[in-house]
Amino acid sequence: MRHRIIVLGAGYTGAVVAGRLARRLRREDVAITLVNAEPDFVERVRMHQLAAGQDLKRRPLSEMFAGTGVEPRVAQVTGVDVDRKTVAVADADGAGELAYDTLVYALGSGWDAQGVPGTAEHAYEIAGRPGALRLRERLARLGAGQSVVVVGGGLTGLEAATEIAEARPDLDVALAVRGELGDRLSPRGREHLRKVFGGLGITVHEHTAVTGVEAERVVTAGGEAVPAAVTVWTTGFAVHPIAQATALEVTGTGQIVVDGTMRSVSHPDVYAVGDAAMVMGPGDRPLRMSCASGTPVAWQAADAIAARLTGGKLPNTLIRYFNQCISLGRKEGLIQYVTADDRAVRAVLTGRLAAVYKEVICKGAAWGVANPTLGLPVRRRRVTRGRAAAGSAVKATV
Numbered sequence: 001m002r003h004r005i006i007v008l009g010a011g012y013t014g015a016v017v018a019g020r021l022a023r024r025l026r027r028e029d030v031a032i033t034l035v036n037a038e039p040d041f042v043e044r045v046r047m048h049q050l051a052a053g054q055d056l057k058r059r060p061l062s063e064m065f066a067g068t069g070v071e072p073r074v075a076q077v078t079g080v081d082v083d084r085k086t087v088a089v090a091d092a093d094g095a096g097e098l099a100y101d102t103l104v105y106a107l108g109s110g111w112d113a114q115g116v117p118g119t120a121e122h123a124y125e126i127a128g129r130p131g132a133l134r135l136r137e138r139l140a141r142l143g144a145g146q147s148v149v150v151v152g153g154g155l156t157g158l159e160a161a162t163e164i165a166e167a168r169p170d171l172d173v174a175l176a177v178r179g180e181l182g183d184r185l186s187p188r189g190r191e192h193l194r195k196v197f198g199g200l201g202i203t204v205h206e207h208t209a210v211t212g213v214e215a216e217r218v219v220t221a222g223g224e225a226v227p228a229a230v231t232v233w234t235t236g237f238a239v240h241p242i243a244q245a246t247a248l249e250v251t252g253t254g255q256i257v258v259d260g261t262m263r264s265v266s267h268p269d270v271y272a273v274g275d276a277a278m279v280m281g282p283g284d285r286p287l288r289m290s291c292a293s294g295t296p297v298a299w300q301a302a303d304a305i306a307a308r309l310t311g312g313k314l315p316n317t318l319i320r321y322f323n324q325c326i327s328l329g330r331k332e333g334l335i336q337y338v339t340a341d342d343r344a345v346r347a348v349l350t351g352r353l354a355a356v357y358k359e360v361i362c363k364g365a366a367w368g369v370a371n372p373t374l375g376l377p378v379r380r381r382r383v384t385r386g387r388a389a390a391g392s393a394v395k396a397t398v
């Protein structure tokens with residue numbers, strides 16, 4: 001029997017873990033299954049583009065992992081039993097169960113309606129492909145002059161408002177933010193943002209907390225009603241409730257608590273990466289949900305699993321921030337340089353060059369999923385006797 005590694009979620013982090021493990025371990029020693037709800041790798045960082053009407057390249061998992069030793073399995077994960085070491089899945093053929101020796105939990109996150117009344121019924125979201133496609137279809141039906149209100153002043157809100165305004169200059173696009181526009185950016189970053197928003201004709205409602213969403217408007221804490229034929233909700237991400245329903249130690253927000261090797265602090269045969277994990281970063285601050293930090297986290301997890309199974313040295317991957325790359329439509333961008341713990345510094349890159357830079361980053365992130373060892377030579381090592389979990393293959397080291 002081979003050591004069974006099951007990776008849940010083929011997003012930016014899960015796909016990297018699966019692919020990297022396949023390049024680190026021998027096929028005769030491990031069986032790597034990658035379970036994902038959709039048959040494709042979805043470039044989540046481009047969901048605002050999809051919603052605004054652009055067509056994205058399809059990246060079928062079956063092609064991406066062909067010949068790698070990773071077996072993609074298209075199924076919905078419905079539960080995890082960490083005591084029995086099983087995963088409950090459902091697909092077109094019905095419900096089933098998969099047993100694992102090592103589990104990697106990488107189910108990412110969805111949108112966070114934050115309990116605001118009317119949001120679930122009336123708002124649109126772009127946290128994943130189904131939501132983005134629903135918004136795309138709705139935007140296509142809007143007539144000239146109709147209003148779109150994007151709620152949330154984080155990076156996703158900035159990208160969504162500018163993308164929609166650029167694609168549909170005939171619409172009346174507004175952004176509602178709790179504080180000031182771009183208040184986590186440097187003064188130069190904020191100035192650039194104001195210029196681009198002004199140029200695209202986006203109305204910015206600052207110091208505005210939206211407390212209710214209705215079919216044709218949003219209501220603010222100040223009692224104002226802002227017309228909104230379409231409301232796009234981008235106030236943050238929330239993790240899926242599956243981990244919270246297990247015996248795993250999770251935070252109040254449902255993220256799995258892990259150590260520096262991305263191993264669950266409560267269940268050593270479970271690892272968690274990406275949005276689903278609570279990972280402490282530089283300055284002892286939790287990493288924010290992002291590809292920027294999720295990718296090195298995935299490298300760390302894969303290399304730690306491989307090291308533990310083969311008796312190698314535990315890795316110590318550098319996990320830090322360098323910049324925040326923000327697209328502002330297809331022709332404009334903003335690269336805000338940051339400290340290791342993600343605080344804005346003075347330097348920024350703006351304009352067309354920043355838009356190209358961001359595009360290169362998005363392409364690079366997708367390339368990195370298909371090339372999880374960054375093009376370095378493949379070094380497969382044997383799983384060593386006694387290191388693999390119970391019930392798995394044990395082979396002599398070579």
Ligand SMILES: Cc1cc2nc3c(=O)[nH]c(=O)nc-3n(C[C@H](O)[C@H](O)[C@H](O)COP(=O)(O)OP(=O)(O)OC[C@H]3O[C@@H](n4cnc5c(N)ncnc54)[C@H](O)[C@@H]3O)c2cc1C
Binds near residue numbers: 009045075107109325
């Ligand atoms: C519009 C937008 C723009 C963004 N821009 C940036 C950016 O510029 N830079 C940046 O660093 N980050 C950005 N992010 C955040 C980034 O996309 C996420 O932090 C990142 O995708 C997290 O990676 P992950 O692997 O944890 O999860 P995901 O990439 O979300 O992958 C999770 C996978 O799990 C699958 N899944 C979920 N639930 C189940 C289930 N029950 N059963 C089976 N499969 C399931 C999903 O289909 C998906 O394939 C952006 C996000 C959005 C929405």
